[in-house]
Amino acid sequence: MKIKLAILAGGASFEREISLRSSEEIIKYLDIKKYDINTIIVPKEKNTSWVKELIDFSPDLVINLLHGGDGENGSVSGLLNCLNIPSIGNGVLSGAVCMNKNICKAVLKNSGVPVCEDVFIKKDDCITDFEEKIKGLGFPVIVKPNNGGGSIGISVAENIDDVKSLAESIIKNYNDDVLIEKFIDGKEVTIVLIQKNNNIEVMPVLDISPKGGFYDYNSKYVDATAKIEFSTLPLFIRKMIEDIAKKVFKIFECEGFCYVDLIVKEEQVYFIEVNTIPGFTKHSIIIKTLKALNMDIGNFLDELIQNEL
Numbered sequence: 362m363k364i365k366l367a368i369l370a371g372g373a374s375f376e377r378e379i380s381l382r383s384s385e386e387i388i389k390y391l392d393i394k395k396y397d398i399n400t401i402i403v404p405k406e407k408n409t410s411w412v413k414e415l416i417d418f419s420p421d422l423v424i425n426l427l428h429g430g431d432g433e434n435g436s437v438s439g440l441l442n443c444l445n446i447p448s449i450g451n452g453v454l455s456g457a458v459c460m461n462k463n464i465c466k467a468v469l470k471n472s473g474v475p476v477c478e479d480v481f482i483k484k485d486d487c488i489t490d491f492e493e494k495i496k497g498l499g500f501p502v503i504v505k506p507n508n509g510g511g512s513i514g515i516s517v518a519e520n521i522d523d524v525k526s527l528a529e530s531i532i533k534n535y536n537d538d539v540l541i542e543k544f545i546d547g548k549e550v551t552i553v554l555i556q557k558n559n560n561i562e563v564m565p566v567l568d569i570s571p572k573g574g575f576y577d578y579n580s581k582y583v584d585a586t587a588k589i590e591f592s593t594l595p596l597f598i599r600k601m602i603e604d605i606a607k608k609v610f611k612i613f614e615c616e617g618f619c620y621v622d623l624i625v626k627e628e629q630v631y632f633i634e635v636n637t638i639p640g641f642t643k644h645s646i647i648i649k650t651l652k653a654l655n656m657d658i659g660n661f662l663d664e665l666i667q668n669e670l
């Protein structure tokens with residue numbers, strides 16, 4: 362008997378297009394002799410037709426590829442829990458906490474994980490009240506939607522006027538809170554973690570070298586010009602990165618797989634974020650990591666599915 366797999370893709374978030382691309386890519390690796398696959402497209406508008414479609418299909422397992430928004434913030438995981446449908450990957454807690462960059466960093470800071478300095482502004486706060494604190498970070502700073510993803514809405518600011526207009530545009534266009542961080546001018550790295558039974562396996566650290574100033578939406582998904590290769594950082598730094606990433610995985614009770622973004626500057630490693638519903642597009646970190654290691658992506662997915670069932 363084939364295993365009934367529902368793939369959730371699309372969704373209402375700003376990462377909808379990436380999610381659709383992830384779903385098109387992932388089915389290339391799933392063996393139709395083993396799986397009866399139904400890709401359920403979650404609409405842009407909030408409606409529940411897709412939930413009915415999911416219940417009617419009655420899958421043995423879900424692969425949630427809804428990046429950003431309710432798909433990644435634990436809401437969909439919670440729904441699946443209530444419907445008693447297992448899914449591979451991260452659950453409610455890791456999804457909810459890691460989606461909120463401010464809360465995620467606060468938890469990690471409290472656990473001794475190094476994070477960069479920041480100023481957090483709620484969307485109904487008055488930005489002027491934070492001017493001195495923001496200047497205290499020193500310029501440049503990086504201005505982010507607090508619950509964003511895919512580098513969407515992120516920009517670098519060179520002065521306080523830029524910060525103000527970028528923050529206002531995040532509040533207006535993304536209806537989000539704003540995280541302003543000290544810009545760490547260092548080497549960006551990322552690392553994939555995979556849970557096998559009760560073990561957390563760390564994949565080799567990857568160096569990310571975007572062509573422009575930072576790893577933005579364009580260099581991630583449009584021209585995809587960022588160079589991604591096995592890290593050439595000294596061994597002891599790579600070990601530090603692995604230890605931090607493992608610690609993060611444990612703290613947030615991550616499940617299945619995720620990847621952690623970090624920046625290294627002068628032997629200091631700064632945590633940037635955890636991605637709990639990683640992309641599966643050709644240019645995505647998970648696919649690049651597995652391919653670089655000559656690992657079979659189909660087998661990787663089979664194992665995750667078997668683990669969950």
Ligand SMILES: Nc1ncnc2c1ncn2[C@@H]1O[C@H](COP(=O)(O)OP(=O)(O)O)[C@@H](O)[C@H]1O
Pocket residue numbers: 477503505509510511512513515542543544545546549575576577622624633634
């Ligand atoms: N504090 C920082 N200093 C320098 N670059 C940063 C910093 N934070 C993020 N970046 C750059 O912005 C990119 C996206 O930031 P990130 O927080 O990972 O957001 P997203 O969830 O949208 O991927 C990173 O991959 C990195 O290139």
Ligand SMILES: [Mg+2]
Pocket residue numbers: 511512622634
């Ligand atoms: Mg990121």
